[in-house]
Amino acid sequence: MFAALRHDERGTVTAEFAIVVPAVLAVLGLVVGGISLAAHRITLVSVSAEVARFEARGDADLAEEQLAVLGDRVMVDREDVGALLCVTLRSRPAGGPLAHLAVESRSCAARTDAGATR
Template sequence: MLRDQRGSVTAEFAAVVPAVMIVLALCLGGLQLSTRQLRVQDAAALAARSAARGTSFDVAALVAGAAMQIERRGNLVCAVVTVPGTPLAGILGAVEVSASSCALAGGG
């Protein structure tokens, strides 16, 4: 009776390992995506404050490949920073990351 189940643990292990690897890859990709979102948000805040003071700021220096758009909304100067996905994040790399921030115009 014990000989009938020989190798079943190996087969189950071989089926579980790819599933665990996929979950691990998705978790690491999500962590990279959330870190990128934080960096983009910081860049948008710095860009908005710089634009409100009337100085220029290069968001690509903080986040590679970032594009910035400045908008005026009444007394506010708003910066919208967008970064395309990265192929290193796997399937989550197709997600475009964007953040916006506003500062009072003329603020010091």
């Protein structure tokens, strides 16, 4: 009786499916999360460059408008490095398991009042 059950292949597809589906979903979740992190980083790079340029030339209002686009989840640090103004933006993604990762971008621009030319 047990010898007959050993050669019976009923249910093997279901067992394989039950093992493969969670692995595929985990990989898919990591890929989507990675793309989300990359898109968030690209946004921070772009905004930090614009904010650094605006503030370096004295347009604080335009810089605040750019920062308002990101919302209140972004921390802004400013640093003077010689004739440069450097802006660092730090943020965490909206939610999920990847929310524990911090994304950061730093951009510098020459101050126009320090003798820089356009």
